[in-house]
Amino acid sequence: GQSLEQPSEVTAVEGAIVQINCTYQTSGFYGLSWYQQHDGGAPTFLSYNALDGLEETGRFSSFLSRSDSYGYLLLQELQMKDSASYFCAVPTGGFKTIFGAGTRLFVKA
Amino acid sequence: SQTIHQWPATLVQPVGSPLSLECTVEGTSNPNLYWYRQAAGRGLQLLFYSVGIGQISSEVPQNLSASRPQDRQFILSSKKLLLSDSGFYLCAWKTGQGVEAFFGQGTRLTVV
Numbered sequence: 001g002q003s004l005e006q007p008s009e010v011t012a013v014e015g016a017i018v019q020i021n022c023t024y025q026t027s028g029f030y031g032l033s034w035y036q037q038h039d040g041g042a043p044t045f046l047s048y049n050a051l052d053g054l055e056e057t058g059r060f061s062s063f064l065s066r067s068d069s070y071g072y073l074l075l076q077e078l079q080m081k082d083s084a085s086y087f088c089a090v091p092t093g094g095f096k097t098i099f100g101a102g103t104r105l106f107v108k109a
Numbered sequence: 110s111q112t113i114h115q116w117p118a119t120l121v122q123p124v125g126s127p128l129s130l131e132c133t134v135e136g137t138s139n140p141n142l143y144w145y146r147q148a149a150g151r152g153l154q155l156l157f158y159s160v161g162i163g164q165i166s167s168e169v170p171q172n173l174s175a176s177r178p179q180d181r182q183f184i185l186s187s188k189k190l191l192l193s194d195s196g197f198y199l200c201a202w203k204t205g206q207g208v209e210a211f212f213g214q215g216t217r218l219t220v221v
Contacts (some may be wrong), residue, residue, distance in 0.1 A: 033208060042199060042212035043153070087152065089210075095141045095160050095203070096168075097210050101152035 002026040004088050004100035011106045012078055020073045020103045022088035032064050032071040033089040033097070043087060046073070075105070083107045111136035115200045115213030122220055128173075128187040130216050132200030135181065140202040142183040143210065144175055147197040159183060195220045 004024045012018040022032065031050035035043040049055055049064035049071060061074040075082055085102040092098060115132045122128060134140050141160050145153040155168045157175035165175050172191060176184045183200060200213040 031208065035210075040215075040217075042214050043210075044212070045209040048208045091206075091208055095206075096155060096158055097143075097203070098155065099145075099153040104150070 002090060002092070002098045004090065004098065006086075006088055006100045006103045008101070009104045009106065011108065013108050014078055014080060016078050017074065017076050018078060018105065020075075020086050020088075020105070022071050022073075022100060024069050024071070024088070024090055024100075026090050026092070026098075028092065029066065029069075030091055032062070033091065034060075034062055034073045035087045035089060035099070036084050037087065037102070038084045046086075078107050080107050080109065111202075111211065113200060113202055113211055113213045115216060117216060118214065119217045120219070122190050122218065124192055124220055125189045128185070128190050128194070128218070130185040130198055130200075130218075132183045132185075132213055133181050134183075134202045137181075137202070137204065139180060140204060142177060143201040143203070144183065144185050145199040145201060147199060147215075149196075153199065157185070190220045192220050194218065 006022045033048045034046040036046050037043040047062040049062050052066055054063045059076045064071040085104050087099045087102045089097050089099045112135045143158045144156040146156055147153050158166050159177040173187050198216045201210045203210050
């Protein structure tokens, strides 16, 4: 089966850096995705890591270690608008994407 | 450009009533289509997915069903709603083996 574990909540201060971790257990692994969801809204795609290492997209970076079955999303220069839920997800070898339970990020002034 | 439409945005239904939620995708052909449900403050649970017209795979046994009568149309239905069917229903699409899933704006269903 497949499972993804991530913290339920993280709190950080505006302007700071925060890291959201994700560990996964999957039968067959192709890569790790990250999505952002604001309250009442639709999830939106942030990043995808197929290979080990760090991928940077503006203030957001995502890291993957396949040997550790671990990844994280790094958010820098936090802004109030970054307050949202963040989901790690794994596309399966078929056509499905399985999501973690999500991490709710609270950014304080 | 590709767009996904999902309606209605909110719905309040009594227990035992039927349900029909519709999702349509424009600007792409033969998309993979998905229905997810999200309980308040929780993750996304995959309910159904479809890789083609008339092809439906069910992930969770329950009183919901899905149909894909046209390439770009995906419908979620129930004959008799339960209280536990309340939640935020999200339709999504992907291309083939694509990585990124594109979501509709969701339907918030409250069963009373």
